[in-house]
Amino acid sequence: MSFLAHIVTCNTYRAENFRPLRLGATRIGWVRHDNAALLQLFPAVFAVSERDVALIAGGGFDALSTAVDGVIEALVAEGRIDKWRHEDFAVAPRWGQPPLFKLDRGAVGFFGIRSYGVHLNGIRRDADALKLWVGRRAGDKKVAPNKLDNMVAGGIGYGHGLVETLIKEAGEEAALPPALTAHAVPVGALTYRMANTAGMREDVLFVFDLDIPADFTPRNTDGEIAEFHLMPVRDIVARVRDSDDFKFNVNLVIIDFALRNGLITPDEPDYLAIVTGLRQPFD
Amino acid sequence: MSFLAHIVTCNTYRAENFRPLRLGATRIGWVRHDNAALLQLFPAVFAVSERDVALIAGGGFDALSTAVDGVIEALVAEGRIDKWRHEDFAVAPRWGQPPLFKLDRGAVGFFGIRSYGVHLNGIRRDADALKLWVGRRAGDKKVAPNKLDNMVAGGIGYGHGLVETLIKEAGEEAALPPALTAHAVPVGALTYRMANTAGMREDVLFVFDLDIPADFTPRNTDGEIAEFHLMPVRDIVARVRDSDDFKFNVNLVIIDFALRNGLITPDEPDYLAIVTGLRQPFD
Numbered sequence: 001m002s003f004l005a006h007i008v009t010c011n012t013y014r015a016e017n018f019r020p021l022r023l024g025a026t027r028i029g030w031v032r033h034d035n036a037a038l039l040q041l042f043p044a045v046f047a048v049s050e051r052d053v054a055l056i057a058g059g060g061f062d063a064l065s066t067a068v069d070g071v072i073e074a075l076v077a078e079g080r081i082d083k084w085r086h087e088d089f090a091v092a093p094r095w096g097q098p099p100l101f102k103l104d105r106g107a108v109g110f111f112g113i114r115s116y117g118v119h120l121n122g123i124r125r126d127a128d129a130l131k132l133w134v135g136r137r138a139g140d141k142k143v144a145p146n147k148l149d150n151m152v153a154g155g156i157g158y159g160h161g162l163v164e165t166l167i168k169e170a171g172e173e174a175a176l177p178p179a180l181t182a183h184a185v186p187v188g189a190l191t192y193r194m195a196n197t198a199g200m201r202e203d204v205l206f207v208f209d210l211d212i213p214a215d216f217t218p219r220n221t222d223g224e225i226a227e228f229h230l231m232p233v234r235d236i237v238a239r240v241r242d243s244d245d246f247k248f249n250v251n252l253v254i255i256d257f258a259l260r261n262g263l264i265t266p267d268e269p270d271y272l273a274i275v276t277g278l279r280q281p282f283d
Numbered sequence: 284m285s286f287l288a289h290i291v292t293c294n295t296y297r298a299e300n301f302r303p304l305r306l307g308a309t310r311i312g313w314v315r316h317d318n319a320a321l322l323q324l325f326p327a328v329f330a331v332s333e334r335d336v337a338l339i340a341g342g343g344f345d346a347l348s349t350a351v352d353g354v355i356e357a358l359v360a361e362g363r364i365d366k367w368r369h370e371d372f373a374v375a376p377r378w379g380q381p382p383l384f385k386l387d388r389g390a391v392g393f394f395g396i397r398s399y400g401v402h403l404n405g406i407r408r409d410a411d412a413l414k415l416w417v418g419r420r421a422g423d424k425k426v427a428p429n430k431l432d433n434m435v436a437g438g439i440g441y442g443h444g445l446v447e448t449l450i451k452e453a454g455e456e457a458a459l460p461p462a463l464t465a466h467a468v469p470v471g472a473l474t475y476r477m478a479n480t481a482g483m484r485e486d487v488l489f490v491f492d493l494d495i496p497a498d499f500t501p502r503n504t505d506g507e508i509a510e511f512h513l514m515p516v517r518d519i520v521a522r523v524r525d526s527d528d529f530k531f532n533v534n535l536v537i538i539d540f541a542l543r544n545g546l547i548t549p550d551e552p553d554y555l556a557i558v559t560g561l562r563q564p565f566d
Contacts (some may be wrong), residue, residue, distance in 0.1 A: 090326035095555050162549055189558045191475035206549050260543055266445050266489050268400050275472045276564040282555070 003241055004270040006251035006275040013193035013200050014104035019158050020052045021111055023064075023100055026093045027283070030112030032199045038080055042071045050244045055260065071116035072107045081110050088158035089115055093206065102158040109198030114282070115155060115218055116204045119182060119253045121210045122174070129232040130261065133218055133255075135173065135225040137247065144247040148222070148239075151210075151218060152176065153250070162206060166226030174224050176210075184208040187216065187260065190252045202282065207253055237263050286524055287425075287553040289534035290560040296476035296483050304394055306347075307378045311338070313395030315482045321363055325354045330389035339548065347384035348545045349377055362485055363482065364393050365425075368485055371441035378487065381382045385441040392481030397565070398417070398438060401449045402536045403467060403491045405434030413544065415537075416501055418456065418508040420530065427530040431510065431522075432502060435459065436533070438481070456508050459493075464512040470543065473535045474563050485565065491537055505516040520546050535561055 019036055021029035031039065031053045039053055045067045047054040057067030075081040085106040091113050092098035108115050122133035127189040134150040137144055154169035156162060166184060170176035190205040212218075218228045237258045240251050256278055258264040264274065302319055304312035314322065314336045322329040322336055328350045330337040339351030358364040368389040373382035374396050381468035391398050418433040420427055437452035449467060453459035473488040495501075500513045520541045523534050539561055541547040547557065555566060 096550070096552050131566050172522045186548050187545060188542045189549070189555060191555070191559055204555060259471050262470060265469050267379070267470070272474070272487060272565070274473060276474055276562045279559045279562055281563075 001242055002270065003251075003255050003264065003268070004277065006240065006248070006255065007192075007274060009248055010192040010194050010207075010252060011277065011280060012195040013202070014195065017195065018112060018200060019050075020057065021044050022052055023055045026100070028091050028093065028100065028113065030200055030202065031110075032112075032195075035080075035110055035199055038075065039071070042074070043259070044088065047220060061099065061101050065066065065103065067072060068101060068103050068107075072104055072201070075110065076106070078256065081107050088160040089113065089155065099158065104112050105155065105157075108144065109196055109201055112200045112202060114202040114204065116162075116206065117153060117155045118162060118169065118208065119150045119205050119250070120152035120166065120170060120181075120208045120210055121253065122210055122218065124212055124214065124230060127242060129234065131230050132233050132236055132257070133174070133212060134229050134231050135218070135220070136227050136229070137239050138224050138226045141224060146226075147247040147250070148245050149247050149250050150253055151212075151228070152181075153253075172222040173220055174228070175221055176216075176218065180213075180216070181210065184210040188256065189250075190251065190256055190278050191282060193280060193282075194248075205249060206252060209257075233258070233261070284525055284527065285553065286534075286538050286547065286551070286557050287560065288559060289523065289531070289538065290475075292531055293477050293535060294560065294563060295478040295521075296485070297366065299477065300478065301395060301483060302313045302333075304338065306338045307334050309383070311374050311376065311383065311394075311396065313483055313485065314393075315395075315478075318363075318393055318482055322354070323357065325357070328354050344384050345381065348386065351384060351386050351390075355387055355393075355437055358393065359389070364390050372396065372438065373441040382441065388438065388440075388476055392479055392484055392536040395483045395485060397485040397487065399445075399487045399489065400436060400438045401445060401452065401489050401491065402433045402533070403435035403449065403453060403464075403493055404540050405538065407494055407495055407513060409497070412517065414513050415511050415519055415540070416457070416495060417502070417513050417514050417519065418501070419510050419512070421507055421509045424507060429509075430530040430533070432496075432530050432533050433529050433536055434511070435464075436536075449491060455505040457508070457511070458504055459499075459501065463499070464493065467493040471539065473561050474565060475532065475535065476563060476565075477531075486532065488532060488536060490539060492540075514562060516541070516544070534550075 018030040020027045020151040023033050040048045046055045081142040087105040090224045092099045124131040135149045139145050152170045152173050156165045167178045167181045185208050192202040240254045295465045301313040303310045304314050323331045328340045330339045332485040340548040370388040371385040375382045398537045422428045437454050439448045450461045450464045453464040477484040
């Protein structure tokens with residue numbers, strides 16, 4: 001492994017294997033060619049051409065959401081979409097704009113809808129070393145079971161704000177009180193496009209840093225994190241470099257933390273590829 | 284102005300106006316088409332085709348450097364390159380690799396050679412506010428006279444290391460003692476490709492943060508900075524957003540500092556375009 005290998009792992013999307021999903025003139029997703037072929041079975045909802053897939057169901061937010069839900073139901077029944085996650089994500093032209101419709105999280109990959117998440121670095125500035133609280137994901141998680149994770153992380157669901165999501169997830173995953181989480185500092189965002197079995201993951205990770213008091217020990221309340229460990233950042237960075245112990249996209253968050261804190265330095269041969277690779281431009 | 288406008292200003296390079304400059308199989312620069320036409324006058328050094336420009340002078344580091352110097356001399360004489368800067372920059376396949384040859388800084392833009400610089404955020408964590416030391420460039424600077432600048436900034440010349448350059452520039456520009464500059468923390472790099480009158484500027488800025496003690500006041504020793512001001516970061520960030528008072532690429536360094544410190548937040552409508560725009564991938 002290497003720092004750069006983790007970035008490569010998260011950026012396996014190749015344009016030639018996908019075609020744009022459009023609503024009117026707006027591109028809203030990326031559909032893998034074999035998935036596009038499946039959508040030809042739903043001509044009242046999607047118009048599929050060699051060039052693109054158009055969502056033509058018509059109507060506003062509710063009508064579009066219902067129409068797409070119907071297609072998802074059929075695709076789940078046929079095993080082409082893994083399962084309902086019973087959690088809605090918003091589909092918008094871009095970050096901060098009103099959503100056009102919503103769809104189940106389980107279908108985000110099939111349609112290549114951009115998703116947004118929050119990741120929190122829980123920092124301890126102890127006298128002996130700079131440390132981070134690291135969680136180990138539960139064994140029954142659908143994505144990346146047993147992998148190491150940030151202290152807090154989660155997707156931003158439809159209708160939920162960014163800071164609201166951070167505070168909610170921090171409470172559920174680590175029992176962080178809202179008054180403490182409110183001091184988290186937004187320190188940037190990471191982006192990647194990853195081809196996966198479902199289709200692709202076009203993901204934005206909003207990163208926050210939070211100093212955790214020495215007398216606070218995280219405690220999971222929702223069953224998603226099996227255990228927490230307080231680890232020196234130098235050990236974490238070495239483990240990211242040398243292993244796949246961390247969840248695929250959490251490696252990016254740790255690498256970014258290391259870069260911002262001088263723990264990966266310009267004498268690293270891949271430095272520029274790492275720095276530029278963490279934030280792939282979207283169109 | 285806006286944050287994003289500064290990023291757009293620094294990324295005006297368009298591939299269709301340039302052709303690659305190659306040494307063997309390695310691309311080492313980008314030559315604007317009209318500049319490529321001029322290089323046809325030096326067939327012993329450059330082979331110019333519609334597709335690219337090849338440096339064919341042959342020989343090793345010294346022979347290549349001498350051959351290119353001869354062309355620069357002629358181009359300066361004809362006014363096609365502004366002037367000799369009497370400071371050499373290295374030409375290498377990529378960062379950290381041994382240089383293939385060196386050329387005068389004044390010719391870097393004509394040939395579209397990637398250049399590397401160091402920028403230092405001089406930080407004061409006063410009780411009332413987070414502040415930065417800001418320099419005003421001298422009125423006789425060739426590039427961006429009278430503009431506001433980082434506390435320390437400079438290009439990395441041939442044969443000089445990155446930290447060595449930072450320490451040297453910090454001493455010359457701000458009278459920072461080496462023992463203090465040695466505590467500067469590398470916090471990432473910014474990249475941009477800017478079309479300019481000479482040709483283009485493919486630039487890497489290595490960014491450092493340094494806490495400046497309250498009893499230290501910077502003092503310029505080389506005539507490049509006219510005066511220093513200690514300014515609250517909030518005021519600096521607003522001034523970057525609303526004006527062109529800062530040197531074009533220093534805006535990027537300030538925007539990056541603001542992002543890393545939660546002073547530009549995800550509720551900024553252009554947040555993702557800003558975050559991804561600061562580090563354009565090179566090929």
